[in-house]
Amino acid sequence: MKLNQLKLDNSYVRELPADPDAHNGSRQIYAASYSRIHPTPVKSPQLLACSAETAALLGLDESECHTRHFAEVFGGNALLPAMQPYAACYGGHQFGHWAGQLGDGRAINLGEVINPHGQRWTLQLKGAGRTPYSRGADGRAVLRSSVREFLCSEAMHHLGIPTTRALSLVATGDGVLRDMFYDGRPQIEPGAIVCRVAPSFTRFGNFELFAHRGDRHTLRLLADYTIRHDFPELLAADATPTSETYLAWFREIVRRTAEMIVHWMRVGFVHGVMNTDNMSILGLTIDYGPYGWLEGYDPHWTPNTTDAQGRRYCFGSQPQIGEWNLVRLANALRPLVGATEPLQEALLAYQHDYDQAYDGIMVAKLGLKNHQGHSDDVLIEAMHSMLSLTETDYILFFRALADLPDGHDDETLLNIISPAWYAPHEVQNEVRHGILDWLHAYLKRRSQDGRDTAKRRAAMHAVNPKYVLRNYLAQQAIDRAENGDTSMISELLNLLRQPYADQPDNEHYAAKRPEWARVKAGCSMLSCSS
Numbered sequence: 001m002k003l004n005q006l007k008l009d010n011s012y013v014r015e016l017p018a019d020p021d022a023h024n025g026s027r028q029i030y031a032a033s034y035s036r037i038h039p040t041p042v043k044s045p046q047l048l049a050c051s052a053e054t055a056a057l058l059g060l061d062e063s064e065c066h067t068r069h070f071a072e073v074f075g076g077n078a079l080l081p082a083m084q085p086y087a088a089c090y091g092g093h094q095f096g097h098w099a100g101q102l103g104d105g106r107a108i109n110l111g112e113v114i115n116p117h118g119q120r121w122t123l124q125l126k127g128a129g130r131t132p133y134s135r136g137a138d139g140r141a142v143l144r145s146s147v148r149e150f151l152c153s154e155a156m157h158h159l160g161i162p163t164t165r166a167l168s169l170v171a172t173g174d175g176v177l178r179d180m181f182y183d184g185r186p187q188i189e190p191g192a193i194v195c196r197v198a199p200s201f202t203r204f205g206n207f208e209l210f211a212h213r214g215d216r217h218t219l220r221l222l223a224d225y226t227i228r229h230d231f232p233e234l235l236a237a238d239a240t241p242t243s244e245t246y247l248a249w250f251r252e253i254v255r256r257t258a259e260m261i262v263h264w265m266r267v268g269f270v271h272g273v274m275n276t277d278n279m280s281i282l283g284l285t286i287d288y289g290p291y292g293w294l295e296g297y298d299p300h301w302t303p304n305t306t307d308a309q310g311r312r313y314c315f316g317s318q319p320q321i322g323e324w325n326l327v328r329l330a331n332a333l334r335p336l337v338g339a340t341e342p343l344q345e346a347l348l349a350y351q352h353d354y355d356q357a358y359d360g361i362m363v364a365k366l367g368l369k370n371h372q373g374h375s376d377d378v379l380i381e382a383m384h385s386m387l388s389l390t391e392t393d394y395i396l397f398f399r400a401l402a403d404l405p406d407g408h409d410d411e412t413l414l415n416i417i418s419p420a421w422y423a424p425h426e427v428q429n430e431v432r433h434g435i436l437d438w439l440h441a442y443l444k445r446r447s448q449d450g451r452d453t454a455k456r457r458a459a460m461h462a463v464n465p466k467y468v469l470r471n472y473l474a475q476q477a478i479d480r481a482e483n484g485d486t487s488m489i490s491e492l493l494n495l496l497r498q499p500y501a502d503q504p505d506n507e508h509y510a511a512k513r514p515e516w517a518r519v520k521a522g523c524s525m526l527s528c529s530s
């Protein structure tokens with residue numbers, strides 16, 4: 001359908017309390033879920049990329065994305081007649097500390113599209129100008145971080161990982177001043193706007209803010225709205241939520257959060273800023289900032305330079321941070337549940353949910369039919385130690401493992417794994433022995449599994465992606481886009497549509513990170529400045 005034919009609704013605006021003050025200045029906003037605010041127009045909006053799949057979710061013809069009108073709407077210069085734009089009010093814990101009110105400081109929601117299947121999708125522009133939540137910042141986003149958000153949202157979706165989606169990437173034609181290295185040398189960078197799409201962008205922090213202020217009334221309104229629209233299965237028709245409903249809802253958020261993080265661990269994704277304002281109440285990966293993909297396996301790795309000291313949000317800490325964040329949410333929902341104990345019980349389920357899913361996914365990555373208790377725990381533990389013996393590419397290792405033949409000599413086995421090593425010359429003596437010990441233990445376990453070779457290989461390929469948005473690939477696409485050539489954005493978008501497939505023409509995109517990218521900004525380290 002055409003852009004003008006989209007069926008729009010504004011349930012968030014209609015059903016939740018608004019900030020009565022129309023003034024667009026940074027301030028504290030009480031007893032309201034949102035403030036009405038229009039995007040600030042930009043100089044010359046121009047579409048750089050769009051996702052056909054996300055357009056299809058909305059029921060929108062892809063050809064519509066290439067019209068002038070589309071660039072005007074998704075660059076923030078025009079509204080469709082039914083749109084009632086707003087910025088949401090939320091708070092959050094940042095790096096372990098309560099940060100007070102945060103809110104959509106540069107995200108502006110345009111309303112909800114009801115697609116032909118009756119599904120509701122909220123449209124949100126990121127980088128569309130100041131809002132009452134901007135706290136002195138400019139409300140804008142730069143091209144580099146917008147390219148990263150656009151590509152990664154879609155890549156995660158194609159990997160089968162719950163995520164917010166991206167419809168479009170629009171260059172604004174305006175410059176944005178950013179101090180990328182926080183070294184007092186700000187530069188003008190090209191600005192851009194991504195249109196994100198999700199059933200809702202509500203975060204743990206939306207509930208935390210009302211609870212923190214003792215505003216039970218608004219807390220309940222938002223909880224009821226969320227349950228009504230996004231968790232209707234928890235509610236009998238026309239019923240009002242009870243303390244049991246809120247508890248069942250929390251239990252479901254626990255389940256979804258654990259599931260999302262297991263997926264991240266499966267593919268080597270590091271979110272980078274797991275503050276509670278960046279945790280979706282729907283269990284979606286949200287807010288792609290200084291995220292990164294593990295290249296060499298290292299549980300302590302974080303792409304976020306702001307977190308380089310504490311490594312709070314490093315790869316290996318993500319599961320426990322998920323739990324820490326859920327504890328914050330449980331505290332916020334306590335006034336609705338009315339008791340602490342059942343929330344604590346629900347929290348206990350997190351570790352159980354996570355461990356079960358993690359065990360399942362790790363044996364699947366190894367091509368085994370099921371997890372057989374303690375001996376498999378030992379094998380998986382030993383694998384992590386083995387991967388740390390020499391820098392080993394997390395993605396290439398599992399793809400190589402699928403090709404490991406039975407009953408071959410040591411040299412052949414090592415040759416198959418060697419493309420995953422960053423420093424093959426290190427693989428001697430104890431390192432070599434350590435790797436071989438594990439490979440033999442693995443082959444022994446695998447032979448007991450008695451699975452047909454071709455079937456096992458296919459099953460491994462279905463959970464171990466070959467193509468991910470390697471940090472240096474995203475940076476190459478950005479460097480080119482900043483010079484006016486957006487072809488690599490479309491090329492990567494296309495590549496990442498089939499992350500599990502062998503794509504013979506695209507072998508080079510499955511290559512290890514080149515040495516030059518080890519220390520280049522944007523390739524292995526990212527700042528929060530975006």
Ligand code: AMP
Pocket residue numbers: 102103104105106107133134135137138139140141273277278287289528530
């Ligand atoms: P983040 O760390 O990106 O999740 O952002 C934390 C908070 O800062 C959120 O409330 C954002 O909306 C806000 N924020 C980040 N960058 C900007 C910006 N350029 N202008 C206004 N608000 C911003």
Ligand code: MG
Pocket residue numbers: 277278287
């Ligand atoms: Mg955020």
